[in-house]
């Protein structure tokens with residue numbers, strides 16, 4: 301059979317079958333002890349006590365903004381005015397990032413791309429900051445971290461002009477295990493959201509994580525992920541065990557359940573091996589695709605460690621490249637469309653020259669743990685043959 305190299309693959313640990321069966325037949329399948337255990341394991345993995353499990357990253361991206369919008373006004377935080385404030389957000393991402401902003405009823409101002417990374421352009425953010433900028437979303441495209449130091453500097457510039465720092469929500473859906481200056485993403489003082497959806501490094505089937513930078517946000521997040529009800533206080537002195545206490549801030553049904561958590565518990569021990577393999581493949585492609593005519597590699601700085609979910613590059617005559625790779629059984633894709641041209645966000649449209657250029661050449665090729673060294677060599681040979 302001809303070789304077929306896929307862009308994505310689901311990793312599932314075989315030892316999950318028995319415990320998953322036990323949970324399925326236990327009579328208790330919603331949020332319970334497996335969620336507690338998985339959450340504890342994630343806390344240990346990230347070295348951060350403020351991790352909450354969720355049913356998806358989309359939920360986390362929605363929850364993160366909601367937490368900031370309803371934050372109390374403080375000396376250095378003026379509160380959030382839905383009518384007049386804006387949320388800066390990347391145009392190049394999964395629509396989930398921006399659906400989360402729309403779900404909160406907020407105005408979007410698009411951020412153009414940095415065409416050496418496909419991440420947000422720091423210069424474009426700087427030029428769009430105003431006294432109405434309350435929140436910035438960023439996506440670590442393909443798992444390659446955004447320059448978090450540059451974002452900190454922008455926050456300080458904003459503070460010196462307007463007296464408060466805009467808040468940052470990092471969409472880490474592609475970036476499980478990626479690091480910036482030696483620390484795992486999730487630990488740089490921002491709200492961070494990870495996806496545990498089917499084809500991500502760590503899958504629970506569907507699922508997500510949110511990491512909150514303060515105890516206060518963590519405590520509110522924990523309540524709001526499940527209607528606003530404190531699960532820890534349930535069952536105490538209640539006449540009717542189903543009747544809940546007063547809800548002061550209403551919430552969503554965003555929690556994880558024990559079925560998904562069980563998958564997470566058994567897949568998590570494999571994450572370091574998977575990441576190591578993705579990174580090995582990423583480096584192999586960097587080393588071996590250098591200097592090929594018509595192909596431009598992206599930035600790869602040594603103060604950050606990619607999770608290598610995508611291997612993204614720029615190619616001349618993109619459609620010819622896609623066709624040629626298809627003939628050789630190598631899957632390719634741009635993976636996400638620019639979001640700003642969708643009808644449902646027409647009111648926010650603006651000129652984004654970088655992304656218009658980038659989309660002509662942007663392409664991702666397979667890089668994940670399922671590639672053998674022979675697959676890598678085959679891919680490089682096929683690309684070297686030209687398109």
Ligand SMILES: Cc1ncc(COP(=O)(O)O)c(C=O)c1O
Pocket residue numbers: 355356357358359393394396397439471473474494495496497507508
């Ligand atoms: C950048 C980005 N953000 C958010 C999401 C949404 O993740 P989920 O499917 O867990 O809601 C995805 C999904 O692929 C994504 O790629």
